[in-house]
Amino acid sequence: MERAHASGGSSAAWWPTLPRERQLHWILRLGVIGCFLGHGAYGVLTKEAWVPYFGVVGIDRACAYGLMPWIGMMDIGLGLTMAVVPLRIVLLHLTVWGLWTAALRPLAGEAVWECLERAGNYGVPLAFLILAGVPRCWRGWFTPVWPSAASPLSAERARALHALLRVTTFFLLLGHGALGALDNKPALTAHYASIGLRNITLGGLTLTPMVGGVEVVLAVHRSQLKGLPT
Numbered sequence: 001m002e003r004a005h006a007s008g009g010s011s012a013a014w015w016p017t018l019p020r021e022r023q024l025h026w027i028l029r030l031g032v033i034g035c036f037l038g039h040g041a042y043g044v045l046t047k048e049a050w051v052p053y054f055g056v057v058g059i060d061r062a063c064a065y066g067l068m069p070w071i072g073m074m075d076i077g078l079g080l081t082m083a084v085v086p087l088r089i090v091l092l093h094l095t096v097w098g099l100w101t102a103a104l105r106p107l108a109g110e111a112v113w114e115c116l117e118r119a120g121n122y123g124v125p126l127a128f129l130i131l132a133g134v135p136r137c138w139r140g141w142f143t144p145v146w147p148s149a150a151s152p153l154s155a156e157r158a159r160a161l162h163a164l165l166r167v168t169t170f171f172l173l174l175g176h177g178a179l180g181a182l183d184n185k186p187a188l189t190a191h192y193a194s195i196g197l198r199n200i201t202l203g204g205l206t207l208t209p210m211v212g213g214v215e216v217v218l219a220v221h222r223s224q225l226k227g228l229p230t
Contacts, residue, residue, distance in 0.1 A: 019150070019152070019153075020153055021131065021150040021151070021152065021153040022147045022148075022150055024131055024153070024161070025128075025131060025132075025145075025147040025150055026147065028124055028125075028127055028128040028131060029082060029083075029086060029128060031120070031124045031128075032079070032082050032091070032094060032124055032125050032128055033079050033080075033082050033083050034079075035079075035098075035120065035121055035124065036075045036076070036078055036079035036082070036094060037075070037076055037079040037080075039072075039075050039101075039121070040071075040072040040073065040074070040075030040076035040077075040078075040079060041072065041076065042072065043068045043069060043070075043071045043072020043073070043075060044068075044069050044072035044073060044076070045072070046065055046068045046069065047068065050064065050068060051064045051065075052108040052109070053101070053104040053105070053107075053108050054067065055108065056104055056107045056108050078090050078093065078094060082094075085144050086132075086144060086145045086146070087141070087142060087143075087144060087145065088129060088132055088134075088135060088140065088141045088142075088143070088145060089141040089142055091125045091126075091128050091129040091132065091145075092129060092141070094122075094125040095122050095125045095126045095129060096122075098118070098121035098122035098125060099121075099122040101118075101121065102114070102115045102118035102119075102121055102122060103115050105118075111178070111179065111182075111183055113174075113175040113176075113178040113179045113182070113183065114175070114179070115175070116171040116172070116174055116175030116178075117171075117172060117175030117176045117179060118172075118175070119167075119168045119169075119171035119172040119175065120168060120172050123164060123165065123167070123168030123171070123172075124168065126164060127161055127164050127165050127168070130157060130160050130161055130164065131150075131153075131157065131161060132145040132150075133151065133157075169222075170219050170222065170223050173215050173216075173218060173219040173222075174215075174216060174219040174220070176212070176215055177211075177212045177213065177214070177215025177216035177217075177218075177219060178212065178216060179212065180208045180209055180211050180212020180213075180215065181209050181212030181213040181215070181216050182212070184206070184208050184209055184212075185208065188208050188211075188212070189206070189207070189208045192207050192208065192211075
């Protein structure tokens with residue numbers, strides 16, 4: 001017990017001593033890994049809600065179910081690759097793939113908020129790519145991005161990361177809030193009910209629109225407080 005406490009304490013003391021660029025490296029890297037491992041797991045398990053997204057490009061239901069596990073394994077494989085050997089080419093793929101899979105929602109007839117709510121799927125790998133630096137030759141795309149080799153964070157890159165992550169957070173919060181406040185999304189209501197929050201009303205509003213409204217207000221407030229880049 002004492003050893004575990006000492007280990008945790010040393011880790012907590014070690015983290016603040018890391019250079020800012022190394023801290024950002026690990027935060028963004030873990031975010032990318034978690035996102036695509038989770039996304040891939042849904043593919044392996046085959047998710048009914050994904051079938052219409054395949055239909056956008058003319059793939060029927062039977063083929064969609066056949067492809068889902070392969071796509072899921074691809075996502076898991078790329079997530080594990082980022083865990084073991086982080087590569088810029090994988091970050092570029094995840095940025096484009098994350099944006100495409102998010103855009104499939106409105107293309108399949110769902111609300112545009114579904115695409116905005118998934119801003120973390122494409123905004124985080126893009127931020128990691130900016131942190132790592134866009135290479136000037138093809139070889140650089142396949143060179144591992146190790147935290148120990150991270151170059152000092154320049155003011156220009158810091159501003160770019162700040163703006164991108166702020167916009168990503170804004171879109172994510174706005175999209176998630178709008179799905180509750182404007183669409184009263186049933187899945188969100190089910191999530192709240194799973195932790196015992198059900199049949200809660202205030203002024204004629206149920207919990208899902210109330211929480212969504214708060215999120216939209218917070219997103220707009222933060223955008224005005226900090227000022228979104230133009």
